[in-house]
Amino acid sequence: MKKIVLFILLGIFTFAGFSQQAGSCKSFALEEESRYFGKSDYISDGKYYAQKLMPGDNAQLYKPFFRGKKYKVVALCSGKLDGIKMEVRDFRGNKLLYQSEVDSVIVWEHTPERSSNYRIIVSVPRKEGATYQDRDCVVILVGFKSSTN
Amino acid sequence: MNCKKLLLPLLITGLLSLFFWTGCKKEGGKENQNDNLDSIAVDRTDTSYIDKNLDMAKTIFYSLPSPTEISTLLLDNKDAFYDESLLNPLNNAEKYSTDLSQSLNLGIYSADLSYAGIFQQNQTVVNYMATAKKLAENLGILNVFDEDKVKEIEENFNNRDKIMNIISEAYMESDAYLKENNREEIATLIMIGGWIEGIYLACSIAEKNNYKDPKIISSILEQDLSLDLLVQLLDEYKNSQLLSKIRSDIDELYQLYQNIETDVRPDGNLTTSTENLKKIKDTFTKIRNKYVKMF
Numbered sequence: 001m002k003k004i005v006l007f008i009l010l011g012i013f014t015f016a017g018f019s020q021q022a023g024s025c026k027s028f029a030l031e032e033e034s035r036y037f038g039k040s041d042y043i044s045d046g047k048y049y050a051q052k053l054m055p056g057d058n059a060q061l062y063k064p065f066f067r068g069k070k071y072k073v074v075a076l077c078s079g080k081l082d083g084i085k086m087e088v089r090d091f092r093g094n095k096l097l098y099q100s101e102v103d104s105v106i107v108w109e110h111t112p113e114r115s116s117n118y119r120i121i122v123s124v125p126r127k128e129g130a131t132y133q134d135r136d137c138v139v140i141l142v143g144f145k146s147s148t149n
Numbered sequence: 150m151n152c153k154k155l156l157l158p159l160l161i162t163g164l165l166s167l168f169f170w171t172g173c174k175k176e177g178g179k180e181n182q183n184d185n186l187d188s189i190a191v192d193r194t195d196t197s198y199i200d201k202n203l204d205m206a207k208t209i210f211y212s213l214p215s216p217t218e219i220s221t222l223l224l225d226n227k228d229a230f231y232d233e234s235l236l237n238p239l240n241n242a243e244k245y246s247t248d249l250s251q252s253l254n255l256g257i258y259s260a261d262l263s264y265a266g267i268f269q270q271n272q273t274v275v276n277y278m279a280t281a282k283k284l285a286e287n288l289g290i291l292n293v294f295d296e297d298k299v300k301e302i303e304e305n306f307n308n309r310d311k312i313m314n315i316i317s318e319a320y321m322e323s324d325a326y327l328k329e330n331n332r333e334e335i336a337t338l339i340m341i342g343g344w345i346e347g348i349y350l351a352c353s354i355a356e357k358n359n360y361k362d363p364k365i366i367s368s369i370l371e372q373d374l375s376l377d378l379l380v381q382l383l384d385e386y387k388n389s390q391l392l393s394k395i396r397s398d399i400d401e402l403y404q405l406y407q408n409i410e411t412d413v414r415p416d417g418n419l420t421t422s423t424e425n426l427k428k429i430k431d432t433f434t435k436i437r438n439k440y441v442k443m444f
Contacts, residue, residue: 026326037314043218043313044314046324047321048325060208061209144218
């Protein structure tokens with residue numbers, strides 16, 4: 001009986017440890033989506049762009065942005081990460097934004113002059129001695145105003 | 150003696166640990182292979198800006214305009230209107246029995262939901278949300294489009310943006326669920342269904358207005374950006390049996406747009422001949438009707 005209890009406890013601890021490490025960014029992304037778009041005059045695009053990254057990694061989003069529409073892009077990171085940087089380029093490679101200052105939240109509002117596909121790059125700065133254990137969530141949220149008027 | 154007693158649980162625990170550790174490593178490996186795809190956006194003239202050779206590990210997300218985004222394009226047109234006959238009838242929902250038909254039509258119902266929401270057809274929103282919930286559950290997506298959302302919509306009947314945000318939130322929850330559970334193909338089919346329905350609705354409204362709305366016409370013509378993205382996405386999934394079933398439809402649309410010549414009006418909107426617009430409308434309608442009747 002003791003053996004079984006011990007086995008179950010050890011199993012639970014092991015599972016809890018690893019599932020936390022490999023865990024989801026869903027709750028964090030949904031909470032932030034609600035915070036930034038739930039009560040604003042921007043509407044979320046309803047897409048889930050989230051992943052656990054470690055220092056030195058980056059996440060990129062390719063998305064069409066349409067002329068005259070008012071967009072808001074929010075990039076965020078959680079807990080273990082010190083901060084992120086963000087860069088946005090259009091389809092010609094023109095740099096539309098370069099936020100070199102590291103921050104845990106970056107907000108960018110933008111109204112394109114012409115429709116094109118954008119590349120949004122959110123990077124986690126390198127950190128000496130960082131390991132896989134230092135991973136945490138990076139989320140990109142995109143919203144837009146319901147009308148250009 | 151005690152050590153012997155501990156041996157079995159420790160061994161099993163060790164094996165369990167190895168199992169979960171392998172799972173974690175695999176997840177990390179997938180990031181490097183850019184496997185967490187939503188869809189792809191690529192410049193037709195210069196793809197070199199897609200930097201695939203950075204030494205940093207990357208996660209790439211590709212995105213099409215969402216149903217809510219396409220619906221709001223309609224709002225920019227003073228002559229846009231609501232026409233319930235354009236929607237996929239609710240009683241079709243119970244006839245969809247495969248992953249393919251359920252996914253595509255969940256996307257289609259999501260777009261209909263957004264279209265009804267943007268014109269504040271609130272009872273239709275509630276009805277379509279209930280239907281979307283059933284289809285989502287059939288696909289194993291639980292706890293989205295739930296009763297709390299319906300209640301929230303009913304409490305915000307006069308606040309269009311709030312209703313659109315509730316719809317977006319439900320859409321994001323299902324997208325997150327699918328991606329977190331490595332079901333990107335289903336998420337992609339939902340996205341494609343929503344996109345096809347959104348453009349079908351826009352084309353239908355444009356046609357009923359005799360193609361006189363410059364903004365809506367421009368929005369339809371600018372979907373060549375989305376198509377570039379879709380073609381690239383399907384290339385990434387070329388081994389997917391599920392996505393191969395809709396490949397010819399996307400290729401047909403892509404070829405059509407490749408052969409459409411456009412001009413830029415003084416106000417910056419794109420324009421083309423009525424004949425070309427009819428061709429686009431007919432092709433979207435044909436594909437959309439095929440998905441809607443996929444019983």
